[in-house]
Amino acid sequence: MPLSADYQITxxxxxAFFADWHRLSIPVESAAPIDSTALSEFAHAFAAHYPAxxxxxxxxxxxxxxxxxxxxxxxxxxxAWILDCNGNHGHQxxxxxxxxxxxxxxxxxxxxxxxxxxxxxxxxxx
Numbered sequence: 001m002p003l004s005a006d007y008q009i010t011x012x013x014x015x016a017f018f019a020d021w022h023r024l025s026i027p028v029e030s031a032a033p034i035d036s037t038a039l040s041e042f043a044h045a046f047a048a049h050y051p052a053x054x055x056x057x058x059x060x061x062x063x064x065x066x067x068x069x070x071x072x073x074x075x076x077x078x079x080a081w082i083l084d085c086n087g088n089h090g091h092q093x094x095x096x097x098x099x100x101x102x103x104x105x106x107x108x109x110x111x112x113x114x115x116x117x118x119x120x121x122x123x124x125x126x
Contacts, residue, residue: 014040 014036053059068074085093100117107114 011037011040014043 018034018036018039063069063075066078068078081087082089083096083099085096089095104114104117
């Protein structure tokens, strides 16, 4: 949801918010203190840049636009097309390669034991 241009967070408001939050929260010894000035500056910068972010289409959800919903067959057909190295989307194997890289990376970070898929084999259709 876009922030209105006239929505302003003042330093006293931010400071009061975090003072109340600190008073109500359970202390955590390892938590870093919150810099309310920096947060207020971030909020102002965010509000200033958010409309441009939206205009660039970065919040676009093509699945919602296409009204694919939970139709498994239609979703599978779209995924098969986008992951096809020879698809007419013009990205050759780049999308599939990136997908495999992310899958391998996520498995590694989670500590799961899967056999990593060599990206070069995927790109060559093996």
